[in-house]
Amino acid sequence: xxxxxxxxxxxxxxxxxxxxxxxxxxxxxxxxxxxxxxxxxxxxxxxxxxxxxxxxxxxxxxxxxxxxxxxxxxxxxxxxxxxxxxxxxxxxxxxxxxxxxxxxxxxxxxxxxxxxxxxxxxxxxxxxxxxxxxxxxxxxxxxxxxxxxxxxxxxxxxxxxxxxxxxxxxxxxxxxxxxxxxxxxxxxxxxxxxxxxxxxxxxxxxxxxxxxxxxxxxxxxxxxxxxxxxxxxxxxxxxxxxxxxxxxxxxxxxxxxxxxxxxxxxxxxxxxxxxxxxxxxxxxxxxxxxxxxxxxxxxxxxxxxxxxxxxxxxxxxxxxxxxxxxxxxxxxxxxxxxxxxxxxxxxxxxxxxxxxxxxxxxxxxxx
Numbered sequence: 421x422x423x424x425x426x427x428x429x430x431x432x433x434x435x436x437x438x439x440x441x442x443x444x445x446x447x448x449x450x451x452x453x454x455x456x457x458x459x460x461x462x463x464x465x466x467x468x469x470x471x472x473x474x475x476x477x478x479x480x481x482x483x484x485x486x487x488x489x490x491x492x493x494x495x496x497x498x499x500x501x502x503x504x505x506x507x508x509x510x511x512x513x514x515x516x517x518x519x520x521x522x523x524x525x526x527x528x529x530x531x532x533x534x535x536x537x538x539x540x541x542x543x544x545x546x547x548x549x550x551x552x553x554x555x556x557x558x559x560x561x562x563x564x565x566x567x568x569x570x571x572x573x574x575x576x577x578x579x580x581x582x583x584x585x586x587x588x589x590x591x592x593x594x595x596x597x598x599x600x601x602x603x604x605x606x607x608x609x610x611x612x613x614x615x616x617x618x619x620x621x622x623x624x625x626x627x628x629x630x631x632x633x634x635x636x637x638x639x640x641x642x643x644x645x646x647x648x649x650x651x652x653x654x655x656x657x658x659x660x661x662x663x664x665x666x667x668x669x670x671x672x673x674x675x676x677x678x679x680x681x682x683x684x685x686x687x688x689x690x691x692x693x694x695x696x697x698x699x700x701x702x703x704x705x706x707x708x709x710x711x712x713x714x715x716x717x718x719x720x721x722x723x724x725x726x727x728x729x730x731x732x733x734x735x736x737x738x739x740x741x742x743x744x745x746x747x748x749x750x751x752x753x754x755x756x757x758x759x760x761x762x763x764x765x766x767x768x769x770x771x772x773x774x775x776x777x778x779x780x781x782x783x784x785x786x787x
Contacts, residue, residue, distance in 0.1 A: 421444075422436070422437050424437070426559065426560075429654060430579050433580055437583075437585040437586075442584065442586040442589070445547070448582060449479075452582060457511075457514070457518070458518045459519050460487065461489070461521050462488055462523050467488055467522070489504060494679040495526075496679070515540075518543040518581075519535045521547065524552065525553045525684060527553075528548060529564055532546075532561075532578055533564055536563055536576040541578070545582045546580045547585075553601075554585040554643075556601075559646050561580070566679060570740050585639065597683060599685070600686055606689075619637065624719050664752050665754070668743060677729075686723050694775060696713045697710070701774065743762075752764070
C-alpha cells in the first residue's frame with residue numbers, strides 16, 4: 421500500500437492506494453477523529469456492485485441509508501447538488517458530519533461540490549471506484565458541475581480529508597470505462613514522466629488485461645505525479661495547468677455533444693491527439709514524439725468518432741473555457757515526451773486543421 425501526503429491550504433490529507441486498502445476503511449476513517457454522523461453518497465450502479473462489500477466496513481447507518489444519484493455526465497448539474505443537500509438535511513447531517521463519496525469522477529465532483537456547499541462545508545472522504553477517479557479526479561480538491569455552455573463551470577476547490585483508492589474494485593469496471601481512465605494515465609506520461617510513457621508503450625497489453633502488478637505501477641506513478649503538481653500549485657495558478665493537457669478541446673467536445681457521445685477520457689484522448697498535432701504544426705514538438713504520442717493514445721482502443729461541429733459553436737465553447745483569458749484560448753502543448761507547457765496560443769486555422777485531421781490520424785495510428 422502506498423501513502424502519499426497532499427498539501428492543502430485547508431489542511432493536509434493523505435491518499436492511500438494499493439490492493440486491499442478497502443479493508444482498512446474503518447481504521448482510516450477513525451483516524452480522522454470524531455464526527456456526528458457518516459453519510460454515503462454514491463450512484464445506484466456503483467452501490468449495486470460495492471454496497472455489500474463496503475457495508476461491513478463503514479458505519480452501519482451510513483451503509484444502510486446511502487444517498488444515491490445519477491452518475492452520468494449528462495446528469496452532472498446543479499439540480500443534483502440541490503437534491504443531495506436536501507437528502508443530507510433530511511438525514512440529519514450537521515456541520516460535524518462526514519460525507520463519503522463512493523464512485524467515479526462524476527460522483528466525486530458532484531459529491532465534493534455538495535460537501536463544499538452544504539452548511540458551508542462538511543468533512544469529505546473520497547473512495548474512488550474508477551481508474552480516472554483513482555489517478556486523477558479524486559485528488560487535488562477540484563469539485564463542480566456542468567452547464568449547457570461548458571464543463572465544470574460551477575464548482576469550488578474543496579480538498580477531501582482522506583482518499584482511499586483500491587485497484588481491486590476496478591475488476592468489475594466495464595472495459596470501456598477502464599480504457600477511458602487509461603487516457604488520463606497516458607496524459608501523465610506525456611506531461612511529466614518519460615518512464616511511465618515508456619512503460620505504457622511496452623506493457624499496454626498487460627495494462628488492458630488489468631494485470632495487478634501493471635495496475636499497481638501506473639496508479640502509484642499517476643498519483644505521485646498528480647500530488648507533486650498539486651503540492652506546488654493547489655489553485656491552478658500556473659504549473660497545475662499542465663494537467664489540462666487534452667482537456668481544452670476534450671471538454672469542448674463533451675459540451676458540444678451534450679455530454680452523451682463520449683466518456684470523459686475518450687474526449688480527452690481526442691483532445692490530446694489534437695494538441696499533439698497543433699504542437700507539431702507550430703514546430704513545438706518533433707515528428708518522432710508526435711507519432712509516439714498518437715500511437716500510444718490509439719493503442720488504448722477505439723474511440724467514438726468526432727462529429728461535425730460548426731466552427732462558430734466550437735469557438736464559442738472554447739472561448740468560455742475556464743483557462744481562457746479575455747476570450748483568448750490558451751492551450752497546453754507538449755514540447756517533448758515528459759515535458760509540457762501551458763498558456764500557448766494557436767492560430768484558429770491550425771486548430772481547425774488539427775480537428776479535420778483527427779479521423780485520418782487515428783486510423784493511421786491503429787493500422
